[in-house]
Amino acid sequence: MRQLAAVMFTDIVGYTALMESDEDTAIKVRSRHREVFRQEHERHQGEIIQYYGDGTLSIFRSAIEAVKCAIKIQRLLIEGDPVVPVRVGLHMGDIVYSKTEVYGDGVNFASRIESMGVAGSILLSRKLNDELKTRSKFQHGHLEPLSSRISKNL
Numbered sequence: 001m002r003q004l005a006a007v008m009f010t011d012i013v014g015y016t017a018l019m020e021s022d023e024d025t026a027i028k029v030r031s032r033h034r035e036v037f038r039q040e041h042e043r044h045q046g047e048i049i050q051y052y053g054d055g056t057l058s059i060f061r062s063a064i065e066a067v068k069c070a071i072k073i074q075r076l077l078i079e080g081d082p083v084v085p086v087r088v089g090l091h092m093g094d095i096v097y098s099k100t101e102v103y104g105d106g107v108n109f110a111s112r113i114e115s116m117g118v119a120g121s122i123l124l125s126r127k128l129n130d131e132l133k134t135r136s137k138f139q140h141g142h143l144e145p146l147s148s149r150i151s152k153n154l
Contacts, residue, residue: 005059006066006092006128007106008046009114010037010073013085015054025082030054033084036076044069049102057111059102063092063131070122078120089114091125 019026044065050057060066077084093106
């Protein structure tokens with residue numbers, strides 16, 4: 001079945017290197033990421049589709065809820081212990097959806113957006129950004145940068 005959705009990809013930055021150098025810390029980082037991710041998706045009506053290694057794929061019926069969720073996830077992961085350096089990519093697009101997977105151009109585009117980010121970033125596609133233009137809370141410059149604390153902890 002096809003549907004329009006806000007698609008979120010996340011990835012823990014530097015996870016492979018951390019796993020090679022300090023497996024115990026890497027496991028704590030990944031566990032904390034998943035705990036926060038699950039908790040915030042419940043709060044923002046997101047649906048977790050897949051955990052893969054140190055990353056995630058999820059969808060939302062609301063662009064606004066997807067962005068609110070991403071912001072909250074980043075803030076919690078930056079403020080907690082251990083700090084979890086995550087990049088987030090969000091796109092609004094058409095997907096093919098079944099109870100076990102999602103795929104299609106909307107998913108592929110969200111994945112590419114996430115891969116361009118840095119630790120602490122939330123990158124939005126133009127299409128998703130257009131959905132937020134009339135929301136003063138999300139207008140450019142209103143939110144403080146999240147990446148400065150992460151870069152100090154890497």
